[in-house]
Amino acid sequence: MKRATPYLFLFLPFLFFAVFSLYPLIWSFRLSFFKWGVITEEFVGLSNYAEVLGDPYFWKVFGNTIVYAATTVIGQIALGLLVAGMLTKIGKGRGFFSTTFYIPVITSWAVVAVVWKMMLGSDSYSFFNSILLQTNLISSPISWLGAPLTAKLSIIALCIWKGVGWAMIIFLAALQTIPERFYEMAKVDGLGVLGRFRKVTFPLISPVVGMVSALLLIGAFNIFPQVYVLTGGGPLGSTESLLTLQYREAFSFLHFGYASAMGYLLMPIILFVSILQIKAISKRVQY
């Protein structure tokens, strides 16, 4: 009985995983070889995969995703580290500030996206424009979500703002594990702020940075609600993400096979890049 107990506890989560993750995974793999018409299906071999790879729009969206991944992963890590570093330096109010930065992380994506959409309105009275106009930084309102470049930048900014608190919390925990005496020794050796960061802080938390960057990268490949709500992928497909494309192909055009093939093409890419990333960033360091 003692031996069976942990398995009993594990069984329920596994059942959940099996029904809602494993089964759909297997089913969609099968689907990726079919032309599926809800009550009809036809085996088409690899043609869904060939169609995805031959579609220029897929590559455009893939490019968008690379841009999202590069900017949001670097942005969240840099800002997360910066904020975490500053928080370790203050005594009073650490709880208050870390909570403030963490609130966006636990706020629902749908709510955040709708609010940002309002703030990014093209009128002179919408949030960002009115601030920029009143401070004379711009002379006429910007249509943030109406033009390709500003729309993409808006999505990136939203992703970073929403995720930076998560990176911060993890870095904060990691930074607190570094013994103070390392810094004292480094000071004695004459290292400045940057030198201490390069020689002490970063090497010691690099495994955490590697893990965080891999998880953020997976997140960047899964960008959906912010694009779906803010721009619907436009203008000119400039903000389209792989998931919004997949969603439309499946649920608007009924190309379930095509959408599944797209998902399965992305899986090895994400896996490969994540492993590469963790290997490159996290070096085992011991002092």
Add this chain to the structure above:
Amino acid sequence: MEYVPSDILFQKMVTLLAAGQVPCDICRYDIALTPQLADMGVVLKLDDLAEESGISENDFYPGPWSSCVWEGGLYGVPLDTCCTILYYRKDLLEAENLAVPTTWDELRSAAMKLTKDLNGDGVTDQWGFEGPGGYEMWNFNPFLWQAGGDVLSSDMNTVTINNTKAIQALQFLLDLIYVDNASPPPDLWKWSTEALSRGEVAMGIDGPWGWACARDIFGLDVDTKLGVATFPAGPAGGASVIGGQNLVIPKFTEHPREAMEFVKYLTSYYYQSEMMNVGVFPVLKAASQAEVIASNPLWATVAEQMETARSRPPHPKFAEMNNILKTYLEEAFRQQKTAEAALDAIATEIQELLP
């Protein structure tokens, strides 16, 4: 009865039908997507049932009815309909002594006169005309039809969207923006009813709901400031696009006859004329002749516009065709492609969807 938001209705129907379950006995479904259900074979063919219960094509507006027909079979019965019309700001037109435009030329010259830089900062604050913000078939097809063009030939086997008439329609809309500077460029597009209500635009396009939206959401004094009219006529006359909902009966239902009986009730004169009292336009021609129309300028305009309103291609691949059109029209409106090149690209890709 269950209410399901329209954007997830399709997913829900598909999921249940794929599992061999009956989602419902009757479903109210978007007219543009009805042929998709028919082609998938998930809704009942209704010809015999309709004949049995005395539902006849002749009693309905032709536009909504055509959206229920796929490959000669009837797969739905229209329930309600609507079409887009011209909205304008009475006060702004009066200030310029302008009559409501009835042709493209008049629309163009009125739009130019109504475009203004009110505060003299070199930036336009009041535009003459704005389409409904982004052009899909819903917004573009009225102009396309007014020019005498169409997306597909009437047998739906050939793409006709890149002929000279279609180019003329697109060029007209492009010239309003880039030649006449009388219509906002794509970066500034917004819902034209919002822009109208705020006085940022003098003339716009919307469905019948625009009236209540201007009044209730944006607080516009609609009785004195908002006017409605049928679309200005193009080279080939007037036209508008119909929207609305059909009733479909999912396959596997155990109660097709009972369902049809209820459909018969929903399309009866009594029910259809009652719909008008709550702001929904009927599909039954007889019902729209009610007194309501005479006393209400909005319904009078919609009723008149309905006579030239048409349905977007009732084709199972409508959603894909619409996406293709939207993609390349956006490139044209952002001056990345000429009207001709954009329409050629649309034609090529839509042709690939046809057998």
